Structures are given as C-alpha cells and as structure tokens.
Amino acid sequence: MQNKVHKKPPNQMREIMTQMVSSRCLSIAAELGIADIVGNEAKSIAQISKELQLNENALYRLIRVLAIQGIFELDDNKMVSNNDVSYFLQEETDGSQRNFARMMGSxxxxxxxxxxxxxxxxxxxxxxxxxxxxxxxxxxxxxxxxxxxxxxxxxxSFSYSFDKPLVNAYDFSNCKSVVDLGGAEGQLLKVIKQNYPHIKPILFDLPHAIAQAKANDRDEVLEYVEGDFFKSIPANIDCYVIKYVLHNWNDEDCIKILKKCREAISSNGHLLIMDILIKEDQPQIFEKSLDIVMLLLLGAKERTKQEFEELLEKAGFKINNVYPTQSPLSIIEAVAV
Known part of the structure; x- marks a missing residue:
C-alpha cells in the first residue's frame, strides 16, 4: 500500500479560511466609526483607543489586520490615516459603505x-x-x-452609490417620463432629472415608502404614486425602471411583477432592469458571494443574463440590449413583444 503524501494547505485556502476575521474586523471598525474619528489627519492608536474607551493593544491588532488589506494606513509609530478605501467608511462620504459593512458583520x-x-x-x-x-x-x-x-x-447607501454610474451608462434623452418602481426615496430619479431636466420623474412605491420619501424630499422635483407592483402600476410611461429589486424575489414573484409591467407598458415603451448580472466565465467574487447572502436572507438570487431572458419571455418581453456600467449593476433594456 502506497503511503499518502500529506501536503500543507495552500496559501489561498488559508486566506479563505480566515476571511471571517477580516470581515468581522471591518464591521467593528465601521460600527465604532473609526474612519470618522481619524478624519483628515492621522491619529495614534492611543488617541483612538482613549476616545472609544478600548484596549489599546487589541485595537492596534484589529487595525493591523485591516491595514494589510488596504483599509487604513498604519505606520511604524502606530499612527492611523484614512486612505482611498477607508474614506468610504466615513458616514458622510458620498457613496459611503459604512452601514453596509456594519450590517454584514452584525x-x-x-x-x-x-x-x-x-x-x-x-x-x-x-x-x-x-x-x-x-x-x-x-x-x-x-x-x-x-x-x-x-x-x-x-x-x-449601497444602492445610492450606483446611481450616477447607472445614469451615465444609459441615454434617457428620448424619454419624456420615467417611473422608478420600488424606488425608495427616489435618489436615482433625482440624478436622472439633474442630467435630463425635461424628464418627468415618477416615484412609485408602497404608501409608507412614499410618505418617507415625501418627508425627505428637499428638492421637490418628483411626482409620487402610491401602489403595489404586484397589483398594478402606472400605465403608458416612456420608461419603467426596476433598480436592484428583482434580486429580492424568487422567479415566480419576479414574473408577477414583470407581467404587471407588461400590462402597463406602451408598444414603444422601455423597461430597464438595473441589477447584478452573474457571469459564469468571470470570478465576480463580490457578486457571487452576494448571491449566497440573497439565498440566506430571502431565498432569492442574483441572476445570469439567460435567467433574466427566461423571466422576461414568460412575462411578454424580450431583451433589446444590455449596458455595462461603472458599478456592479448592469442595465438590461427590455421591450414588449
């Protein structure tokens, strides 16, 4: 009987096995607001630990784990500075990911x-x-x-960070009206309006979401329609947008939503699905990891282009074009058939 050769685990496997450490450290750093405390000037570990009433050595070890992965700068004197990555852990940063990091490690x-x-x-x-x-x-x-x-x-915050790249990737100039289905507070519509002043932006969502959006609308540029996209949606709008919504639902519910779009859309209208596209021939570590999160939380999924094609076909649409963006989301343009 031939003896088995025992090999040490490769570095890649060891790094994967310890990713939970990095994720939790990042979440704690976000929860504590360390990036905001550091601000624009370097702070010592001693200063930060005193302000937060933490153990100085333990805090140093936590930040060290993050710094070796490019989150924060840490010098030999134990001075901590923000960098291009930790900048997005600050609460008021445009496109801040602080709350997403807090959630993922909660x-x-x-x-x-x-x-x-x-x-x-x-x-x-x-x-x-x-x-x-x-x-x-x-x-x-x-x-x-x-x-x-x-x-x-x-x-x-996660969704809002995609708005400008999405609007930059699609030409809305031929649209007179755009409705965002399930658009929360209407941030995407506001970016569209900034770039295309002639467009009538319509926010469609459940009554409690509309009430919150109205309360926070300082620009007062949106029109509001209360409703449930499982029941009915506004008819004869030039462009229907569903941004990062379908990934929350299983296939059966997605088809129900899309069929309501089909009932409302005119022959020359366009449906824009803004969502992650899973590409089997690419690594997409973030996107495919998020797919597991959707399974765990909601029994839902991120989808491939073919899976979107199948959903759209069952609802009476076909894909007209797919636009990549400078964000994890793509824009799938569909038309009625």
Missing part, C-alpha cells in the same frame, strides 16, 4: 449565516430557522428596530 447576520447548511439543503431562506420569523422584516419590526434601521441604511 450578530443577526452571523446567526443567519450559521444556518447556511439549511439553505444549501433546501434552497430556502435561513431567516425563519435562525430568527424565528418567516420574514426577516418581521424580526426587525418586532424584535430589533435598531437592526432594521441599520439594514435600511445599508441598502440605501
């Missing part, structure tokens, strides 16, 4: 991730098994509004 998220085996075995969300609620949003509402607020802030 205890409730880790609790759900501890039930990944359930999702892999069943193809279903792990939220009910982990949190005791079939719907994750019920947990936020009944048990932890604080977590729900961080989740909402994370989704908003």
């Amino acid at each position: 205890p409730w998220m880790w609790k759900i991730f501890n039930n990944l085996e359930h999702s892999i075995s069943t193809g279903d969300s792990a939220s009910e098994k982990a949190m005791g609620y079939e719907n994750l949003f019920e947990y936020f509402k009944k048990d932890s509004p604080k977590d729900g607020k961080v989740f909402s802030q994370a989704m908003s």
Whole structure:
C-alpha cells in the first residue's frame, strides 16, 4: 500500500479560511466609526483607543489586520490615516459603505449565516430557522428596530452609490417620463432629472415608502404614486425602471411583477432592469458571494443574463440590449413583444 503524501494547505485556502476575521474586523471598525474619528489627519492608536474607551493593544491588532488589506494606513509609530478605501467608511462620504459593512458583520447576520447548511439543503431562506420569523422584516419590526434601521441604511447607501454610474451608462434623452418602481426615496430619479431636466420623474412605491420619501424630499422635483407592483402600476410611461429589486424575489414573484409591467407598458415603451448580472466565465467574487447572502436572507438570487431572458419571455418581453456600467449593476433594456 502506497503511503499518502500529506501536503500543507495552500496559501489561498488559508486566506479563505480566515476571511471571517477580516470581515468581522471591518464591521467593528465601521460600527465604532473609526474612519470618522481619524478624519483628515492621522491619529495614534492611543488617541483612538482613549476616545472609544478600548484596549489599546487589541485595537492596534484589529487595525493591523485591516491595514494589510488596504483599509487604513498604519505606520511604524502606530499612527492611523484614512486612505482611498477607508474614506468610504466615513458616514458622510458620498457613496459611503459604512452601514453596509456594519450590517454584514452584525450578530443577526452571523446567526443567519450559521444556518447556511439549511439553505444549501433546501434552497430556502435561513431567516425563519435562525430568527424565528418567516420574514426577516418581521424580526426587525418586532424584535430589533435598531437592526432594521441599520439594514435600511445599508441598502440605501449601497444602492445610492450606483446611481450616477447607472445614469451615465444609459441615454434617457428620448424619454419624456420615467417611473422608478420600488424606488425608495427616489435618489436615482433625482440624478436622472439633474442630467435630463425635461424628464418627468415618477416615484412609485408602497404608501409608507412614499410618505418617507415625501418627508425627505428637499428638492421637490418628483411626482409620487402610491401602489403595489404586484397589483398594478402606472400605465403608458416612456420608461419603467426596476433598480436592484428583482434580486429580492424568487422567479415566480419576479414574473408577477414583470407581467404587471407588461400590462402597463406602451408598444414603444422601455423597461430597464438595473441589477447584478452573474457571469459564469468571470470570478465576480463580490457578486457571487452576494448571491449566497440573497439565498440566506430571502431565498432569492442574483441572476445570469439567460435567467433574466427566461423571466422576461414568460412575462411578454424580450431583451433589446444590455449596458455595462461603472458599478456592479448592469442595465438590461427590455421591450414588449
């Protein structure tokens, strides 16, 4: 019998096995607001730990883990500076990712991730098994509004950072009206309006979302329509936009939403699906990791172009074009058939 040769695990595997350390350290740094404390001038570990009432040596070791991966600058004198990456951990930065980092390392998220085996075995969300609620949003509402607020802030800041690249990637000049279906506070529409002043921007969402959008609308450039896209949507608009929404739903529900779009759209109207496109021939570490998050939280998914084609075909659409953008999202332009 030939003896087996035992080899040490390759570096790549070791790095993957310890990614949980980096993710949690990043989340804690975001939660503590370290990037905001550092600001525009270098701060010593001693200064930061004193301000936050933390153990100085432990804080140094946490920041050291992040610095070797390009998050923060840390010199030999234990002085911490922000860099082009940690800049986006600051709360007021345009496109800030602070709340997304807080969410991804939060205890409730880790609790759900501890039930990944359930999702892999069943193809279903792990939220009910982990949190005791079939719907994750019920947990936020009944048990932890604080977590729900961080989740909402994370989704908003994450989504808003894509608005300018999305608008830059598509020519809206021939549109007189654009409706954003499930558009939250209407930030995408405001960017469209800035670039195309002639367009009538219409925000369509559930009543509570519309009420919040109106309360926060200082520009007063949007028109508001309350409704549920599972029931009906405004008819005869030049351009219908669904931005980063379909990935929240399973195929059956996506088809229901798209069929309502088909009922409303005119023969010369356009439907723009702004979403992640999974490309099997590319690594896409972020996108394919996020696909697992969608499975865990909602039993949903990120999709390939072919999967979008199949959904659209069942709803009475075909893909006219696909536009890449300088963001993780692509724009799928569909027309009625």
